[in-house]
Amino acid sequence: MSEPQRESAAASRPTPAQERWLAAGQELRGAVPADAIRIRAGGWRTTGLLARVALFALGSVAALLIALLCHTPVGFAGSALPIVVGGLLAVVAGEWLARAQRLHASGIEEGLIATGAVLAALAVLVDGDAGHYWQPVLAVALGVAGLRLLNPLLTTLAVGLAIGWLAADVLAVPLDARLGVGTTALLLAAGVAVLALAAGARRFERPAHDRMLDWLVVALPPAFYVASPAWLAGTGGALPSAAAGPVIAAPLLLGLAAAFLATAWRRRTAAPLRGALAGLACAAVELQRLLQLDPAWWAIGTGIAVLVAAVAVDRWLRVPRAGVTSVRLDAREDPLDLLQAAGASVLAQGAATNDARAPAGSGGDFGGGRYGGGGASGGY
Amino acid sequence: MRSLEAEYRQLHADGLLDDAALARAVALDRREAWSIHLELRLVTWIAVLCVTGGVGWLLARNLDRLGPATIVLGLLAAATACALPAIRARFGDRAPGTVVEYALLLGALLASAALAYAETQFRLLGPLWTWHLLLLAALHGTIAHALRSPLVLAAALTALAGWFGMTAPFGMPFGSGRSGFELGAAAIACAVVIVGWRTATIRLQPAAGFTETFDQFAANLAFWGALAWCVRGGWFMLPGVALLAAFATLALRRGLAHRRESYVVYAVVYSALGACVVLGGFALFGPLPLLAIVLGAAYVLWHLHGRIRDGTR
Known part of the structure; x- marks a missing residue:
């Protein structure tokens, strides 16, 4: 074995060049033999999205069971040490899988390492009676795991927790008192999203770094809008002014959406477009709250307007305009096809049970349905 | 912004990517088509x-x-x-x-x-x-x-x-007050009706393109039905386990034959769930056998995913 090969064999993750081959293999799945990609990727292997999600879940459950195994026989009543040991064992198992089996972004090692790290961090917190610091400690645990695994979900969660902690415990008081609870967090989230968008203009060697930035752009502003007191208290607009949430939310979200949309058009990338759509959705909700519009009519009106706009865009882009099209360019098995069927199923349930919202007495209570006669809730 | 054009061109130079595939991949990579x-x-x-x-x-x-x-x-x-x-x-x-x-x-x-x-x-x-x-x-x-x-x-x-009593998407029998046996029977009966509907559709309207939708619903309902019988415990567990094994075999065959990852995931994950439920029913063992099941399921899923990726059956 040559020196570079030995070095590569001991590596904890693929080099940027190897990771790029893995990404190319994902993009060209089925068009190029898997072996050809594997050789170029230095033997590193990865999975598709569905298998990755399933393996991540199995890895997380395995980490929990390892911690439970450590806890059960030791029997340190009141001590979190066995959980710490169990969590660290799960991390070691994940590291072994990644290095020895050369797994990258395959789910199982991610589940073991991420859950193990979180368990160990939580156990240390509980043991040290430092529950107040759960946000920064979890942010560090997830951030380290995310950077180690190059996993955008974990890094986004870590950044989100860090922003939440900074906004609530370090910076919040003056700004929130003046502009509404949640303003600092929303501003920080928007700032980080804008920075991530700007950084996304660079060419990164690792495709994973691109994805990490993309996730920040898409997830942070809507997540912190949804976490604001105004949203959590409902959209009825009846909140007292002190708890009315960030008054700058609507202009901020609209401004972000405009900037993201312009960037998406210029760069032709999906993340800013998705960020813009999420921002517009949040801004629409905020406007309903601020203007105290009737929620039912607002939902119907917004839905119809969006549907009409979508029909127009779909038709207009059926023929590509400056390379942009509404036609699907990829015919592979798409997990989103499954989501689409599940989504239609969710909508169908909602519509079929709209009658359940009718006030008592208007239609009669029929009692619960029985097998063979439909399992209706009986809530007519 | 990511670009993999160099890798695509390398594969083309090595004779692994034809001209048309290269042109398409490069156009997508350069965002000439989006x-x-x-x-x-x-x-x-x-x-x-x-x-x-x-x-x-x-x-x-x-x-x-x-x-x-x-x-x-x-x-x-x-x-x-x-x-x-x-x-x-x-x-x-x-x-x-x-x-x-x-x-x-x-x-x-x-x-x-x-x-x-x-x-x-x-x-x-x-x-x-x-x-x-x-x-x-x-x-x-x-x-x-x-x-x-x-x-x-x-x-x-x-x-x-x-109508059969399933209340969540893809037939997951959550939120119902009915017994495991009733739910299982309803889910399996519904899956059978869907398979019949699918067969009739293939004969009468072959170009409809509905097979995947039918199969996804039928697979999930059948698996949940078998799982519900496993939860029931006692002797009712036996037909549940047998059905779960049969459904897993069918799903695996379909997944491997058509290179559909979702069916392989269903087969492995539902089987692992069933095994955990059966083991939990005996309440004799600690977490060690459960850990063995979970790790075994992960190994099998990884192995089968490799076969789908490599195109081997």
């Missing part, structure tokens, strides 16, 4: 969710003011308006497009709401009221077949599953 299909789908789904949610909300609050006949007629008129673009596309022999498909789904859902509301107000079905979900399934099924819409078919299958 599809917003997925985003349009997502936006349209949210729009349909908003409208159906708003209609439900409105119905709940304004019943007395609007009057039942106005509500039903209004909903049916809106449903017809939503279905018109899809009808025009179908009879004009054009592909309807994603958004028109969703508009049709919205029309079908508004018709559902109208029928369900009419039933509560006018008691059209009398003592046969529990059949309204079956009626809805038939209505949606007819629309789906007439306009070749997989989305409306999903709504039809959901109504059918609801």
Whole structure:
């Protein structure tokens, strides 16, 4: 074995060049033999999205069971040490899988390492009676795991927790008192999203770094809008002014959406477009709250307007305009096809049970349905 | 911004990528062609969710003011308006497009709401009221077949599953007060009906393109049914375990034969769940056997995924 090969064999993750081959293999799945990609990727292997999600879940459950195994026989009543040991064992198992089996972004090692790290961090917190610091400690645990695994979900969660902690415990008081609870967090989230968008203009060697930035752009502003007191208290607009949430939310979200949309058009990338759509959705909700519009009519009106706009865009882009099209360019098995069927199923349930919202007495209570006669809730 | 053009060109130079595939990959990589299909789908789904949610909300609050006949007629008129673009596309022999498909789904859902509301107000079905979900399934099924819409078919299958007592997407039997045995029997019976429907569709309307939708619903319902029997414990566990093994074998065969990752994931994950449930039923062992099952399932799933990726059976 040559020196570079030995070095590569001991590596904890693929080099940027190897990771790029893995990404190319994902993009060209089925068009190029898997072996050809594997050789170029230095033997590193990865999975598709569905298998990755399933393996991540199995890895997380395995980490929990390892911690439970450590806890059960030791029997340190009141001590979190066995959980710490169990969590660290799960991390070691994940590291072994990644290095020895050369797994990258395959789910199982991610589940073991991420859950193990979180368990160990939580156990240390509980043991040290430092529950107040759960946000920064979890942010560090997830951030380290995310950077180690190059996993955008974990890094986004870590950044989100860090922003939440900074906004609530370090910076919040003056700004929130003046502009509404949640303003600092929303501003920080928007700032980080804008920075991530700007950084996304660079060419990164690792495709994973691109994805990490993309996730920040898409997830942070809507997540912190949804976490604001105004949203959590409902959209009825009846909140007292002190708890009315960030008054700058609507202009901020609209401004972000405009900037993201312009960037998406210029760069032709999906993340800013998705960020813009999420921002517009949040801004629409905020406007309903601020203007105290009737929620039912607002939902119907917004839905119809969006549907009409979508029909127009779909038709207009059926023929590509400056390379942009509404036609699907990829015919592979798409997990989103499954989501689409599940989504239609969710909508169908909602519509079929709209009658359940009718006030008592208007239609009669029929009692619960029985097998063979439909399992209706009986809530007519 | 990511670019993999150098890798694509290297593969082409090595003879692993033909000219057409290279041109397509490079065009996508340089963003000379950019599809917003997925985003349009997502936006349209949210729009349909908003409208159906708003209609439900409105119905709940304004019943007395609007009057039942106005509500039903209004909903049916809106449903017809939503279905018109899809009808025009179908009879004009054009592909309807994603958004028109969703508009049709919205029309079908508004018709559902109208029928369900009419039933509560006018008691059209009398003592046969529990059949309204079956009626809805038939209505949606007819629309789906007439306009070749997989989305409306999903709504039809959901109504059918609801009639059998399943209340969550893809037939997961959550939130029901019924026993495990009853739920399991209902789920498996529903899966059998769906398989029969699928077979008839393949014979009578082979170009409909519904096979995947039927298979996803049938697979999930069948697995949940078998799992529900495993939960029951005692001797009822045996047919549950046997069925789970049989369904897992079928799903694996389909997944490997057609290189469909989802069926392989179902087979492995549901089998692991079943094994954990059976083991939990004995309540004799600690977490060690459960850990062995989970790690074994992960190993099998990884191995089978490799076979799908490599194209071996």
